[in-house]
């Protein structure tokens with residue numbers, strides 16, 4: 001019989017709370033919540049012991065990162081070297097090629113990433129096997145407040161705050177954009193992971209005061225076909241930078257990793 005997967009959860013925020021609560025309620029067959037790591041003391045309400053990162057690595061078969069790109073940078077290699085697997089939500093960290101190389105070389109733990117807020121990545125990964133795509137683009141549209149960044153100048157911030165319609169706040173590639181919006185455009189890095197090329201993915205980030213739904217549009221074309229995936233998610237009420245669906249994408253990834261029979265995935 002397959003052993004129950006002990007999951008260490010890093011980040012008790014919009015994503016982590018939903019994932020941790022579901023795991024603690026046996027919501028994923030074959031997986032259990034072993035422990036939680038978070039910056040803040042969680043008190044008695046936490047459904048599993050709050051521990052240090054070092055302890056979490058010891059106690060877990062797999063660490064779910066739902067905290068931020070810095071955690072992948074700081075801890076990724078140590079997790080894998082200890083033989084613990086890592087499921088990454090903050091895929092933007094992997095735009096740092098030095099880090100990505102280190103993680104690829106590290107082991108015996110394995111790295112996985114969750115599709116998070118976007119779909120179609122499995123198909124893009126399949127298409128990539130046929131050869132490179134000619135064009136890949138992602139347009140992300142969010143509420144202006146979720147896109148404000150410390151590096152923005154006063155003029156741009158004012159334009160975003162006063163906007164009555166869509167304002168383009170950055171265009172670039174999947175190499176440069178996720179670093180500039182570390183909590184808001186990990187999806188650009190996820191698309192790049194799927195197509196295997198950071199520079200090939202053109203990214204536009206748009207602030208729109210009417211964006212009650214966070215919208216991500218992926219368009220791609222190549223010699224074998226043309227592809228378009230569009231999603232419009234309700235933002236998480238407590239953290240509108242994150243779409244409400246994201247923890248459920250993490251739970252889906254965990255179901256696959258727990259490798260239990262009795263489900264068709």
Ligand SMILES: NC(=O)C1=CN([C@@H]2O[C@H](COP(=O)(O)OP(=O)(O)OC[C@H]3O[C@@H](n4cnc5c(N)ncnc54)[C@H](OP(=O)(O)O)[C@@H]3O)[C@@H](O)[C@H]2O)C=CC1
Pocket residue numbers: 010011012013014015016037038039040066067068069070071089090091114115116117118182183184186187190239241242243246
């Ligand atoms: N792939 C995708 O589609 C998506 C990916 N994401 C990624 O997931 C991350 C988490 O999202 P979300 O749950 O909404 O964020 P939240 O800000 O709601 O929660 C993050 C939690 O992690 C904690 N945390 C941050 N850094 C550390 C650390 N070094 N050690 C321990 N705890 C830490 C935070 O504490 P504190 O607030 O005190 O720092 C906070 O409690 C985002 O930053 C983003 O990178 C998000 C949405 C979509």
Ligand SMILES: O=C([O-])CC(=O)C(=O)O
Pocket residue numbers: 116117182183184185186187188214233241242243244246
């Ligand atoms: O949740 C979303 O819609 C996307 C997001 O924040 C990210 O990619 O970091």
